[in-house]
Amino acid sequence: MGLEGVEPSSFMADFLAGCGGYAVVDGGLATELERHGQDLNDPLWSAKCLISFPQLVRRVHLEYLEAGANVIISASYQATIQGFEAKGLSIEEAETLIKRSVEIACEAREIYLQRCAKGYWDFLDSPKIDRHPVLVAASVGSYGAYLADGSEYSGNYGASVTLETLKEFHRRRLQILANSGADLIAFETIPNKLEAQAYVELLEEENIDIPAWFSFSSNDGTNVVSGDPITECANIADSCSQVVAVGINCTPPRLIHGLILSIRKVTNKPVIIYPNSGETYNGETKQWEKTRWETEEDFVSYVGKWRDVGACLFGGCCRTTPNTIRAISRVLFDKSS
Numbered sequence: 217m218g219l220e221g222v223e224p225s226s227f228m229a230d231f232l233a234g235c236g237g238y239a240v241v242d243g244g245l246a247t248e249l250e251r252h253g254q255d256l257n258d259p260l261w262s263a264k265c266l267i268s269f270p271q272l273v274r275r276v277h278l279e280y281l282e283a284g285a286n287v288i289i290s291a292s293y294q295a296t297i298q299g300f301e302a303k304g305l306s307i308e309e310a311e312t313l314i315k316r317s318v319e320i321a322c323e324a325r326e327i328y329l330q331r332c333a334k335g336y337w338d339f340l341d342s343p344k345i346d347r348h349p350v351l352v353a354a355s356v357g358s359y360g361a362y363l364a365d366g367s368e369y370s371g372n373y374g375a376s377v378t379l380e381t382l383k384e385f386h387r388r389r390l391q392i393l394a395n396s397g398a399d400l401i402a403f404e405t406i407p408n409k410l411e412a413q414a415y416v417e418l419l420e421e422e423n424i425d426i427p428a429w430f431s432f433s434s435n436d437g438t439n440v441v442s443g444d445p446i447t448e449c450a451n452i453a454d455s456c457s458q459v460v461a462v463g464i465n466c467t468p469p470r471l472i473h474g475l476i477l478s479i480r481k482v483t484n485k486p487v488i489i490y491p492n493s494g495e496t497y498n499g500e501t502k503q504w505e506k507t508r509w510e511t512e513e514d515f516v517s518y519v520g521k522w523r524d525v526g527a528c529l530f531g532g533c534c535r536t537t538p539n540t541i542r543a544i545s546r547v548l549f550d551k552s553s
């Protein structure tokens with residue numbers, strides 16, 4: 217199937233062409249911070265490091281760039297004004313930290329591009345760097361992420377949470393991220409139709425002038441985690457001209473193939489996929505449980521198949537590492553593999 221039938225926006229078409237046809241997205245940010253020793257058992261999860269260890273956030277972004285990522289995603293997934301206020305920060309401090317998450321990613325890109333220009337990476341065992349385009353995507357995690365109990369994997373917010381609740385929850389952070397220097401907004405781990413609809417309305421009402429991608433999560437391969445069909449969710453994303461890619465993240469690799477096929481039935485926008493390792497998150501203990509173990513080799517062996525059914529942007533989510541991203545890059549671009 218390849219790219220046949222895909223109608224990318226000029227933004228995405230130019231970017232994909234500059235990358236060589238396909239783009240590599242980074243891997244898990246929070247779980248990589250944990251691998252570097254950070255304890256993220258906190259309501260702010262990865263956003264905690266924006267306060268306590270921003271240098272490490274920049275270093276992990278750089279590690280993903282070195283591994284071949286063309287897109288890095290900021291540490292704003294669980295960085296919310298409401299979450300920072302609950303920690304005793306002022307609104308001004310919260311807004312500064314949200315903006316800072318994108319600035320840190322931009323700094324990593326700057327360092328990386330300078331090192332590329334000096335030929336620095338030629339000395340490292342990394343994929344040959346001849347694909348320079350690098351985008352910084354500003355992460356927007358769901359309302360369920362802010363709840364900090366793994367609710368983004370149920371999408372069940374109860375009847376009291378309405379479309380208006382979600383729009384008001386997300387409005388100010390979206391305005392800040394849209395003016396932060398990010399190239400696009402990454403609406404990630406979207407658990408239900410209602411939140412997708414809220415994002416579409418906010419993009420329009422707030423006249424957000426950078427593009428966005430919508431990425432949903434699923435645990436059955438047919439519906440997003442709330443039970444809403446992926447086709448209906450992708451339809452909502454398709455209805456918004458600012459959305460330049462639609463896809464799936466933080467979902468077991470074995471479910472991705474069918475989800476790509478379903479998404480492609482309802483949209484010609486480029487498909488982005490960045491699955492997790494296949495482990496299951498326990499929101500109470502904040503630990504990953506190996507309910508069904510899929511190895512990194514399994515993950516990487518799927519990449520060519522995902523490309524063949526029409527995905528254009530490939531990366532990893534929780535518990536994937538720079539090694540995963542390096543392997544994806546090799547599958548997509550290394551002619552010898």
Ligand SMILES: C[S+](C)CC[C@H](N)C(=O)O
Binds near residue numbers: 259362364534
């Ligand atoms: C994508 S989940 C692993 C993020 C963490 C979750 N919102 C929590 O705080 O428990």
Ligand SMILES: N[C@@H](CCS)C(=O)O
Binds near residue numbers: 244355533
């Ligand atoms: N971009 C986020 C997604 C969490 S599901 C991260 O990698 O930490």
Ligand SMILES: [Zn+2]
Binds near residue numbers: 465466533534
């Ligand atoms: Zn994830």
